[in-house]
Amino acid sequence: MTLTIKEIAKLAGVSKSTVSRVINDSEHVSDRARKKVKEVIQETGYVPNSLAKNLKRNKTDTIGVVLPKINTSTFSSAVEGISNIMYQKGYNLLLTNTKLNIKDEITYLKLLKEKRVRGIIFFATEITEEHIEVLKKIEIPVIIVGQDSSELLDYPCLIQDDFNAAASIVDYLVNAGHKKIAYIGVKESDVAVGKLRKKAYLKVLAENKLEIKKSYLYQGDFSIQSGYRGMKNILEKAEETPTAVFAVTDRLALGAIKFLKDKGFQVPADISVVGIGNSDISPWVVPEITTINYDHLKTGERAAEILLDCLDGGIHKTKEVMDYQIIERNSVRKI
Template identity: 40%
Template sequence: MNIKEVARRAGVSISTVSRVINGTANVRPEVKQRVEAVIQETGYRPNSLAKELQRNKTNTIGVLLSAPALDLTSLGSTINAISDVLKKSGYSIMFANSRFDPEEELDFFKLFQEKRVDGILYFAVDFTEEHYKLLKNYPIPIVMIGQEDAVLDFPCVVHNNYHAAKHATEYLISQGHRRIGFIGAPLMDRAAGAERRRGYEAAMLLNQLHLEPEAMAEGDFSIESGGKAMESILERCSVPPTALFVATDFMAMGAMHHLLERGLRIPEDVSIVGFDDVNMAHVYNPPLTTIRSDNREVGTRAADLLLEILHKKEPEVKKYVANYELMVRKSVKKIM
């Protein structure tokens, strides 16, 4: 069944059938009723993509991630929230994951443009000169998740990385710790890398505590890199720090595993605080004290913000900072 056959059966032109389907012009009620009766009788379903392209819409949102496969578990509630909001509004989703590859990320932006997605939710990490060239005049609305950028000035939803990291470090200080090490994420990630490190350093300096370069290391978000960072700290420190703030839970778990392999106990010998509250954090041994950011709220706010833009509304707020809380469990010992 095609539109030509529907027009023949209804005794009208093809353009009249198209107008009834798309609701683009007035059609006499009796003619509209006749066309709709034939459509219902024959079960004709117009090509939804062609129909939406006529309206310059595809009802599709691109979601661009930049995360190792393992980290997708920590993004689950954000992605589920995005899916829930967009589904209610009649949108489908096209997912892509560049896995920290800037060239692949740029290719996905070009693909989204070719596929004519209506908008993009962009889990940003780093911006190269090529990003700025491509995105400065990009024709599709973008809402960034996890990062903000003054040059691009896209609406964004971000985690409270600086204050949450500062809070986590201050909690360790409140438990009597003075030699507190740090395992950070790559500094190219301004949020998880630079801002969480800045929060840690601010808490230490405000409490007049010494930053020990030999007790600081960097990982790449993975569990394995957390173990290697911990190994590096232990090799460089004649006496291990009594506590560590680690910028992600997965790296914290890697650090904990290495400490246990070296015969050090948690929290009796070394206390640890992570960041993210991934699904495994509360069942790890010992359960990990960590920062929980409201990831579902992040997804909901980002999707709502994009929908506002698509509906031609001026967003009330261009930047939204998500709430967080410190989840106190069993990986920190009070030593005073």
């Protein structure tokens, strides 16, 4: 006879929601209730219906994918690359969308383990102590994409060459004659996008003996609106108007261009703008955005290949760095 949550709740003398919270390891349960529910589960051998089939097999044909945003060209291309490889091998994908929320990342990592997926491809925005604690307990193959976790975890990681890519695009501006270059970035807890790209910007300016002005620096979030606010903030605070702006993503570059147009500036005649990412919209705005291209489709495919190798018993504990290219368009003028 297969028991239901309702029957388990009745035996334990608690509500159905309490049983559900215990099963999902929620914090919002008293110690007394948790103990009683676990005793009943152990005595009855109860297995949640959604997991019963997979527990009998002790594995699934599903790969979990943890995404920070599901509605961008970057991650849609990466998922396409993953599916190109995984579907050929008979695996299904279970996608989760954290919406750049770290707590949701932790929740979904735990959930995917409970769902007994064969492996996880985790597109990380940052690696916190809580991430490390959870990942060390997962006990299934995981590949981390987007953040260098090689010194923190014994999982393989696949990263973009963020430092050198950012240095290349800022060098591009310098070589075009720009000496007053502003920066629109994101929080530095995101090591790849926030920290490394800013570090590259500062390094190139220092190497070329260009002044690093505090008023030229803005740190926000990943939204187009943040690029708009960043450009507004820089122009309001700067004593001298910059001739160029380095935005750490194309979305931020798009926001900066929108503000400049709203205020009557010509891009690139008055101010040049560059980004990183080569998003779908970058060739379609006016002006088309000069940017760095990462091959996200190839990144997804490579992440899938590494994970498959791990599932076959291969050992990957190092990091792998993807290549990049500068895409020259018409958002930069030489001066």
